[in-house]
Amino acid sequence: MRQRPFVLSSDPLAPFPPADSAMQEPDGLLAIGGDLSLPRLLNAYRHGIFPWFSPGQPPLWWSPDPRMVFATDGVRLSSRFRRGLRHSPWEVRADTAFEQVITACAKAPRPGQHGTWITSGMRQAYIDLHRHGHAHSVEVFEGDALVGGIYGVAIGRMFFGESMFSGRSGGSKVALAALAARLHGWGWPLIDAQVENDHLVSLGAVRMPRHRFLAEVAGLVDLPAPAGPWTLRFGRMPAAELAQASVP
Incomplete structure (x- = not known):
């Protein structure tokens, strides 16, 4: 394990050090510097690395080690929550409001955090990824009102979750469950959830040793998947569909 983070060069195509050489304290810190250019971000995600500052x-x-992940058939919604969805007017879509979702995630209050790590530069970097077909949002609407959402990065058949928000109670849960259901149907097995917190665990996230996570990612990012926006492929999912115990 490294005693200090690797300093990246200014070349956005320069390789990262091996992800399993990250520091133990703070857990998972691997490198410092560089930029948030599209090639550097894609190279990072392909190797199980993400920016956070x-x-x-x-x-x-x-x-980090371990890594928190969701199996796409393992997102849990409580029976009470699912019952409340049976007559929900909410509808879930994809890639129709990416900038709104990332902006709402940046503004959402987080327990124990002051301010946001989604800086203006971070926000613009992921908007660029979205415009190039690599970042996607799943959005929950009630009519024209955005009530929840999640965004992340997709490479091959691996989805790397970045952040989610609720504009109304349960909005983020619906976004996550709908994302998982669609990905499971497409044959994508995992959603990266990065680091552990109680909320993610309550929804079904589990710890995966880093060596196993990196091996899974190495295989999944090279699998073929259609490029471009998900809007048509994802379709429009009534949130009421998630009331079924078997979904995803």
Whole structure:
């Protein structure tokens, strides 16, 4: 394990050090510096690495051990929550409001956090990824009102979740469950959830040793998947569909 993070060069095509050489304290810190250019971000995700840093800091790159993941057939909604969805007017769509979702995620209050790690530069970097077909949002609407959403990065058949928000109670849960249901139907087995918290665990996230996570990612990112926006492929999913115990 490294005693200090690797310093990245200014070349956006320069390789990262092996993800399993990340520091133990703080857990998973691998590298520092570089930029949030499209080629560097895609290279990072392909190797199980993600950026996470506060305003005023240089980019920090992470690969924690263990990694939190959802099996796409393993997202849990409580029976009470599912019963409440049976007559829900909400509808779930994809890639129709990416900028709204990432902006709402940046503004959402987080327990124990002051401010947001989704800086203006981070926000623009993921908007660029979205415009190039690599980042996607799943959105929950009630009529024209956005009530929840999630966004992340897709490479091959691997989805790397970044952040989610609720504009109304349960909005993020519906977005996550709908995303998982669609990905499971497409043959995508995993959603990366990055680091552990109680909320993710309550929804079914589990720990995966980093060596296993990296092996899974290495295989999944090379599998073929249609490029471009998900809007038509995802379709429009009534949230009431998620009331079924077998979904996803």
